[in-house]
Amino acid sequence: xxxxxxxxxxxxxxxxxxxxxxxxxxxxxxxxxxxxxxxxxxxxxxxxxxxxxxxxxxxxxxxxxxxxxxxxxxxxxxxxxxxxxxxxxxxxxxxxxxxxxxxxxxxxxxxxxxxxxxxxxxxxxxxxxxxxxxxxxxxxxxxxxxxxxxxxxxxxxxxxxxxxxxxxxxxxxxx
Numbered sequence: 179x180x181x182x183x184x185x186x187x188x189x190x191x192x193x194x195x196x197x198x199x200x201x202x203x204x205x206x207x208x209x210x211x212x213x214x215x216x217x218x219x220x221x222x223x224x225x226x227x228x229x230x231x232x233x234x235x236x237x238x239x240x241x242x243x244x245x246x247x248x249x250x251x252x253x254x255x256x257x258x259x260x261x262x263x264x265x266x267x268x269x270x271x272x273x274x275x276x277x278x279x280x281x282x283x284x285x286x287x288x289x290x291x292x293x294x295x296x297x298x299x300x301x302x303x304x305x306x307x308x309x310x311x312x313x314x315x316x317x318x319x320x321x322x323x324x325x326x327x328x329x330x331x332x333x334x335x336x337x338x339x340x341x342x343x344x345x346x347x348x349x350x351x352x353x
Contacts, residue, residue, distance in 0.1 A: 208326075219272035233245055234274075234276075241256070273337070283297070287313060320351065
């Protein structure tokens with residue numbers, strides 16, 4: 179019985195060393211690609227509403243819903259009539275992942291910085307303060323919590339604000 183258990187453990191150990199994704203070299207494969215910040219990523223502005231894509235945290239305050247669009251900005255939705263919510267604005271905030279609001283002050287991450295905004299007039303948000311490099315761009319050489327192929331990071335392209343699913347041709351990076 180001991181020999182059978184030893185043999186089973188040995189086979190299990192050997193099977194765990196096999197590459198689970200056999201991919202032909204040079205063949206296109208689904209993976210992740212880094213998303214780089216474009217332009218002045220510190221600029222924060224209100225724009226007209228846009229379609230909702232990849233949602234993150236949702237915050238509700240005073241009949242208004244603030245829905246984070248991962249890494250892009252915040253959808254502002256008037257929910258005074260819950261039967262018919264109305265998108266009123268989109269706050270373009272590069273690299274946003276989290277939000278908190280107290281009174282008329284919104285606290286939001288802007289890529290590597292923490293920013294406080296006066297949103298008493300949501301169409302004209304005013305930056306009150308900025309804590310620079312509070313969230314350093316650490317561990318952005320690979321996508322966190324992901325296993326598989328991904329496009330290698332090109333540091334000359336600038337700040338990485340997220341990762342997107344893409345078809346990659348012959349990816350050189352794996353995790």
